[in-house]
Amino acid sequence: MAFKDRVVPTIRIGDALLVPIQIDLDDKTVERLQTQLLEEIQEHRVRAVILDVRMVEVIDSYISYTLSETAAMAHLMGCRTVICGIQPPVALTLAQMGIELQGFLVARDLEHAMGLVY
Amino acid sequence: MDGKLRELLDISENDFDVVVRITREEDIAIARQMAKQLAQELGFSLADVTKVATAVSELARNIYRYAQTGKIMIRKRLEESGGPTIQVVAADRGPGIESVDRVLARGYTTHERSLGIGLPGVRRLMDFCEIASKVGTGTVVRVEKRRRKF
Amino acid sequence: MDNNQVEMLVEELEVGNKHEEKLWRKLLLGVASGATGNDLRETIREPLFGLLHELGETALGAKLKLVIERTPTFPTAELLPLILELCGELRHDSEQAVRGLERMLSELATPIVRIWAEVLLVPLIGGLDSDRAQGMAERLLERVSTTRAKVVVVDVTGVPTIDTAAGGFLIETFSAVKLLGAEVILTGLKPEIAHTLVKLGIDFRMVAIARDLEDALRQAIAMIEEERSRQRKTAWVRGSNFPSEGGEHDGI
Numbered sequence: 001m002a003f004k005d006r007v008v009p010t011i012r013i014g015d016a017l018l019v020p021i022q023i024d025l026d027d028k029t030v031e032r033l034q035t036q037l038l039e040e041i042q043e044h045r046v047r048a049v050i051l052d053v054r055m056v057e058v059i060d061s062y063i064s065y066t067l068s069e070t071a072a073m074a075h076l077m078g079c080r081t082v083i084c085g086i087q088p089p090v091a092l093t094l095a096q097m098g099i100e101l102q103g104f105l106v107a108r109d110l111e112h113a114m115g116l117v118y
Numbered sequence: 119m120d121g122k123l124r125e126l127l128d129i130s131e132n133d134f135d136v137v138v139r140i141t142r143e144e145d146i147a148i149a150r151q152m153a154k155q156l157a158q159e160l161g162f163s164l165a166d167v168t169k170v171a172t173a174v175s176e177l178a179r180n181i182y183r184y185a186q187t188g189k190i191m192i193r194k195r196l197e198e199s200g201g202p203t204i205q206v207v208a209a210d211r212g213p214g215i216e217s218v219d220r221v222l223a224r225g226y227t228t229h230e231r232s233l234g235i236g237l238p239g240v241r242r243l244m245d246f247c248e249i250a251s252k253v254g255t256g257t258v259v260r261v262e263k264r265r266r267k268f
Numbered sequence: 269m270d271n272n273q274v275e276m277l278v279e280e281l282e283v284g285n286k287h288e289e290k291l292w293r294k295l296l297l298g299v300a301s302g303a304t305g306n307d308l309r310e311t312i313r314e315p316l317f318g319l320l321h322e323l324g325e326t327a328l329g330a331k332l333k334l335v336i337e338r339t340p341t342f343p344t345a346e347l348l349p350l351i352l353e354l355c356g357e358l359r360h361d362s363e364q365a366v367r368g369l370e371r372m373l374s375e376l377a378t379p380i381v382r383i384w385a386e387v388l389l390v391p392l393i394g395g396l397d398s399d400r401a402q403g404m405a406e407r408l409l410e411r412v413s414t415t416r417a418k419v420v421v422v423d424v425t426g427v428p429t430i431d432t433a434a435g436g437f438l439i440e441t442f443s444a445v446k447l448l449g450a451e452v453i454l455t456g457l458k459p460e461i462a463h464t465l466v467k468l469g470i471d472f473r474m475v476a477i478a479r480d481l482e483d484a485l486r487q488a489i490a491m492i493e494e495e496r497s498r499q500r501k502t503a504w505v506r507g508s509n510f511p512s513e514g515g516e517h518d519g520i
Binding site: 084086087088089090091092094095096100101106107108109111112115118 | 406416449498
């Protein structure tokens with residue numbers, strides 16, 4: 001995948017793909033992130049994708065919809081998805097809206113996430 | 119209902135601290151940012167700032183998605199009886215909503231990329247939520263959140 | 269009114285102490301100076317505020333009545349709005365104090381205790397209204413995040429009943445804790461509370477239930493052990509060159 005098409009840089013650790021999201025997500029970005037991740041899963045044949053959302057300040061219904069959709073697609077490609085580093089205010093907002101991040105394993109931090117992957 | 123909608127559609131922009139016109143997808147993020155700033159200025163907790171920003175994000179997206187254009191108006195109210203309050207009005211002259219009760223029920227949507235949790239979610243995040251809409255005229259959503267005592 | 273009259277009045281007021289006497293003298297001299305309008309208000313504001321604090325509304329009222337009776341030229345019209353303004357300030361101050369106490373009470377009523385490495389205990393006590401429940405949720409989530417707790421034990425033994433709104437907030441708090449990647453164990457349930465939570469449709473995959481605190485702690489430790497053994501396995505699978513890195517490796 002061309003470098004300029006990437007929304008976020010990714011890191012490969014073993015057969016997992018680490019995706020630290022360091023930008024605030026808006027509708028366009030999260031759609032492009034979906035495309036990027038699916039291409040990288042196919043290209044590198046990773047077993048798991050770990051999304052680190054420590055820097056993300058708002059996750060609304062559309063962003064969570066698109067993320068869950070990505071998780072489902074990844075699942076169909078034989079890849080697990082883990083989300084980690086959800087900030088307390090974001091967690092409270094998602095919980096109050098009744099949004100479940102379907103398809104994701106939830107981890108506290110990277111160490112926990114790596115434990116869930118294997 | 120009709121009178122209420124007219125009244126809300128004609129509400130003066132001058133009464134608000136911030137008016138964000140929604141015409142492009144990027145405007146959703148701008149509206150969200152402005153809401154966050156005003157809630158911070160009112161001394162809301164970090165969680166409540168995020169809740170207000172998320173609610174505005176949902177309202178702005180609904181405008182962009184269903185009416186294409188519209189506006190988000192936000193104001194701070196210090197003198198409300200329940201304490202400092204943030205008020206948001208989302209107004210558009212789009213297609214309108216056929217049944218307000220139905221859009222407030224979880225899981226109803228006419229859009230393919232949605233689970234129908236936007237508006238019901240907004241209602242749960244805020245302390246007050248009122249919707250006036252008429253097919254062919256437009257939709258106005260008015261929401262409020264007050265600063266918690268502790 | 270001249271200085272002599274002021275002294276006579278102060279005498280007649282039967283003041284309790286030197287401080288009060290000083291305040292009365294300052295107030296009466298301010299009036300005697302013949303200042304009007306804003307100047308007058310500025311001069312007598314401070315002694316009046318002091319007297320209000322010292323004597324309270326009733327005693328001050330009685331003494332002012334005496335002063336006004338003795339002094340035909342007393343500027344009563346100027347005094348009235350000033351007194352109302354000062355009373356407003358006092359009320360505002362006490363409201364602030366009450367708010368501070370309310371916040372303190374709510375924090376004292378829901379302590380968050382670390383009872384084991386990576387295990388937090390939240391003993392809920394008393395009634396839960398929505399403000400208190402949300403404040404508690406925010407503090408709990410911050411603590412879980414900063415301490416990287418793995419398990420949160422919520423003990424509701426001290427909660428008599430909960431209404432559906434508070435029950436809803438409780439369930440939301442559980443799912444928020446789960447979104448941080450920690451587990452929730454609920455204990456101390458009474459029939460009334462169990463009834464409310466079931467009616468609200470609590471998801472039992474989301475929380476583990478414990479009979480009592482002892483059982484809760486045992487389950488929490490088991491959860492932590494399970495995760496640790498999984499991590500050891502991970503280190504093994506990855507073929508770590510530093511077997512000592514992960515801590516105890518006795519099981520391998």
